[in-house]
Amino acid sequence: MNGTESGTGGGAVADPVGADRLVGVVGAGTMGVGVAQCLAEAGHRVVVVDPSEEARSKGPRRLNDGLRTARLLRTRTKGAAPASPAASAPAPGKGPAADVAARISWVPHLSGLDGASFVIECGPERIPVKEAVFKELDAVCPADAVFASCTSAIPVAQLAAYTQRPDRVIGTHFMNPAYLKDAVEVIRGPRTASSTLDATLALLATMGKRGHVVRDAPGFVSNRILMPVVNDAAALLQAGTSDAGTVDKIFEECFGHAMGPLRTADLIGLDTVLDSLHVLLETTGDPRFEPCDLLVDLVRRGECGRKSGQGFYSYTSHGAHGAHGAYESHGSYESYGSRR
Ligand SMILES: NC(=O)c1ccc[n+]([C@@H]2O[C@H](COP(=O)([O-])OP(=O)(O)OC[C@H]3O[C@@H](n4cnc5c(N)ncnc54)[C@H](O)[C@@H]3O)[C@@H](O)[C@H]2O)c1
Numbered sequence: 218m219n220g221t222e223s224g225t226g227g228g229a230v231a232d233p234v235g236a237d238r239l240v241g242v243v244g245a246g247t248m249g250v251g252v253a254q255c256l257a258e259a260g261h262r263v264v265v266v267d268p269s270e271e272a273r274s275k276g277p278r279r280l281n282d283g284l285r286t287a288r289l290l291r292t293r294t295k296g297a298a299p300a301s302p303a304a305s306a307p308a309p310g311k312g313p314a315a316d317v318a319a320r321i322s323w324v325p326h327l328s329g330l331d332g333a334s335f336v337i338e339c340g341p342e343r344i345p346v347k348e349a350v351f352k353e354l355d356a357v358c359p360a361d362a363v364f365a366s367c368t369s370a371i372p373v374a375q376l377a378a379y380t381q382r383p384d385r386v387i388g389t390h391f392m393n394p395a396y397l398k399d400a401v402e403v404i405r406g407p408r409t410a411s412s413t414l415d416a417t418l419a420l421l422a423t424m425g426k427r428g429h430v431v432r433d434a435p436g437f438v439s440n441r442i443l444m445p446v447v448n449d450a451a452a453l454l455q456a457g458t459s460d461a462g463t464v465d466k467i468f469e470e471c472f473g474h475a476m477g478p479l480r481t482a483d484l485i486g487l488d489t490v491l492d493s494l495h496v497l498l499e500t501t502g503d504p505r506f507e508p509c510d511l512l513v514d515l516v517r518r519g520e521c522g523r524k525s526g527q528g529f530y531s532y533t534s535h536g537a538h539g540a541h542g543a544y545e546s547h548g549s550y551e552s553y554g555s556r557r
Contacts, residue, residue, distance in 0.1 A: 219260035239264060241333035241358070242263060242264070242339060243267075243354070244265075244339035246267075248393060251396055252367065253340050255396050260320070267323070268448040277318060284317060288314075329357065330358055331359075335362060335420060337389060341370070341489075355380040355382065362385065366386070366388055369390065369436070369485075370500070371432045372435055372494055373388045386406060388405075388406070389402065389417060389428075399425070401429070402428075402431060403429060404430075407433060434500050435497050436550045447490055448505075450479050451479070461480075461553040483532075484522065505551070
């Protein structure tokens with residue numbers, strides 16, 4: 218078992234990774250498509266639910282972009298062996314892309330998850346939206362299904378309280394792009410059962426991913442630290458202390474981070490960053506999570522980062538879907554501050 222242990226035991230959870238189990242993904246946005254890709258590459262049947270027709274129609278194309286990018290980068294960097302693939306499942310990155318795509322269906326209503334044994338919720342980072350989704354999932358899905366959320370900041374206990382199965386609710390904070398990351402921050406709520414945690418880690422292992430387990434708190438470990446850093450970096454731009462490129466280079470070339478905070482924020486999506494700061498402010502009351510004006514202004518203008526082609530940087534080759542296209546060519550930008 219990785220990381221921090223907490224919580225109590227609980228009822229047995231049906232094996233979510235056995236043959237012919239169906240995994241649901243809620244939301245066909247940046248994270249939902251990436252998570253669906255990882256699941257389907259591991260051999261699972263996946264149903265993705267999104268009420269937006271646009272998101273559903275773009276989903277398969279973005280999935281293909283992701284498959285192409287993942288195969289390219291995995292081949293270049295490390296090969297594709299998973300930590301512990303599901304029995305009879307192809308290893309991530311293997312098997313024809315068409316076979317992977319054929320394992321995924323795209324539907325508009327949560328009722329499409331009535332046969333799911335495990336659901337990964339990747340809807341918007343807004344508490345009222347997640348509340349409505351979890352309540353409906355609870356009514357629709359089998360009683361023993363596990364609900365995992367990809368939330369960036371909302372405490373698992375809060376999401377669990379929207380259901381009659383708090384022992385089967387857990388946080389799985391995948392990072393973007395999900396198909397290129399080896400690990401997931403796993404959040405165990407105060408009532409999450411050991412069997413739910415075990416089932417979650419087993420499902421992640423089929424995708425070749427390790428889970429790093431932490432206790433429940435607003436923003437968990439990752440975003441409790443990252444979001445104020447992004448906010449402070451944006452405030453420094455606002456004050457004219459530096460341009461975005463220099464801020465990021467200080468983190469990348471002086472500290473040795475793979476990606477500076479502003480480039481990271483553009484990759485996450487500035488709208489999602491703003492929503493996460495609002496959740497952190499609301500759940501902690503700590504004023505350091507008050508979003509700076511520049512961040513609010515950029516989102517108001519629709520400059521949400523890679524996915525919109527413009528954020529702290531301008532992306533000149535973001536292709537069919539910003540995150541995927543830009544990922545391959547993330548040298549082609551000019552930065553905020555240097556262009557204004
Ligand atoms: N973007 C990141 O880097 C990142 C990383 C980790 C976690 N997260 C978290 O993952 C979640 C999704 O983020 P994202 O960046 O993919 O957002 P996104 O805006 O790209 O996608 C959200 C999707 O949810 C859909 N949606 C809206 N209402 C819905 C509903 N009622 N039911 C089902 N789908 C609905 C939208 O149509 C959209 O396609 C958020 O909680 C976010 O905080 C994001």
